[in-house]
Amino acid sequence: MPDFSAWRTFDYDSATVQLWVFKKSTTGLKFRAWHVRTDETIEALFKETIKREVNATNEKFAYTAIAQNNEASCLVHALEDSENLITLLNLVDSPEAENTDAELKHLKGAAGYLVKFQSGERTVYAVRRTAPNWKPRVRSSLINAIFKNGELSATPEETFSFDSFFDFYCINETVLVKSKRAYESTMSEKKSYQKNFDSLTLDPKFTSIFSDIIPLKEYVGTNAMQLRRITVIQQKAVYLREEFPERVRLVNGTRNYGLNFDAEGRIIVCSKTAKTVMQILLDHRLLSEITDSIYDVQDTEAVK
Known part of the structure; x- marks a missing residue:
């Protein structure tokens, strides 16, 4: 499959990186999405994450409702088969001037985040369902702390955890799924x-x-x-x-x-x-x- 090869050979090192968070919506749009400003350190970590995942994935299988993959493979299907994912991609592909940069309230309780890698005319979208500590109810039960100069201190600053992997990807007209359960939950396939x-x-x-x-x-x-x-x-x-x-x-x-x-x-x-x-x-x-x-x-x- 050409798109599987294109995903594995994509030039992630030279790509520009955009981070988006999204929440599900009961409107016809299905999602609301906000662009999140990031520094070079975060962007470099995202690049390392996707390169590691790509290198570890050398097999592909056709996506069906009951197909399963392993840690070295992914499930693939045509983008046209996922109406909700198309909606989400259209949101993050709209001109940035028409989108509001994320505020703290948008990150809290986000359903997931999408990292957009662009190199020339090519784009790879990487999507991950957010960790439980992004939810307001869970966050209110946590104590944020930092360890510095040999001492653990509480910090009022908000922290967000990004996992070192993504649940699914999209390139051209193909969806590549690494975590089927997370993909179906995020895209409301059930x-x-x-x-x-x-x-x-x-x-x-x-x-x-x-x-x-x-x-x-x-x-x-x-x-x-x-x-x-x-x-x-x-x-x-x-x-x-x-x-x-x-x-x-x-x-x-x-x-x-x-x-x-x-x-x-x-x-x-x-x-x-x-x-x-x-x-x-x-x-x-x-x-x-x-x-x-x-x-x-x-x-x-x-x-x-």
């Missing part, structure tokens, strides 16, 4: 997953394969991981295959999955079978032709 589930449970083509959809709704609830799985189920749409109900009954009998069906052949979901039903809808209950063993897997990659 809300979209919930909407997907709500719409799916109203789809007759989906609900018609069950005797009662309520037990499945109770199993999924508001659990973030289950909602991600529902999104994948909706995308794969295995349940729409004409032979799906018959195949499920056949394999259930052959492999003893333990599913139950009503008189019309519809799946009866209960607390004991809900997990199995989800794996079947995901097409994640697989048979090894080598060992003849059945496995439940977290994700799949088609070989052919």
Whole structure:
């Protein structure tokens, strides 16, 4: 992927650096953002942070609702798939004259911060969810102190902690995610997953394969991981295959999955079978032709 290579080979040393803090908004804009003035020391630390992260990331995988990465990899997807991130980037890309420099009240309680690296015509955006001590309630319970000349003294000055890593990045038209949980929380992706589930449970083509959809709704609830799985189920749409109900009954009998069906052949979901039903809808209950063993897997990659 060209953008992955461009992110790794970007000239961070010569780049200009801008720091922005942002808060979520209930308006159509989704976010409010403020530019924060920084000195050369802070900017140099940001450069070292991103260079270290880039050098440690040498693999990429396609971003899906249930895909996971490790410390040496990231998940990638097209920027067009994240409406909220596009909104945030548009805010920080508007002319600085139209934005107010951040005041102390804007930093307190900020949802996250974005560091913008610019080198020529190229830009890399690095985003991190703020630490808990940025929240006013937490800050009021802290005592700020400095250690100087062998003595620890209280200081009335406000302090803000920046982590030595970022949660996700954007370059050109590609988003590169290092921390999926932080990315989805910051960009409010869970809300979209919930909407997907709500719409799916109203789809007759989906609900018609069950005797009662309520037990499945109770199993999924508001659990973030289950909602991600529902999104994948909706995308794969295995349940729409004409032979799906018959195949499920056949394999259930052959492999003893333990599913139950009503008189019309519809799946009866209960607390004991809900997990199995989800794996079947995901097409994640697989048979090894080598060992003849059945496995439940977290994700799949088609070989052919």
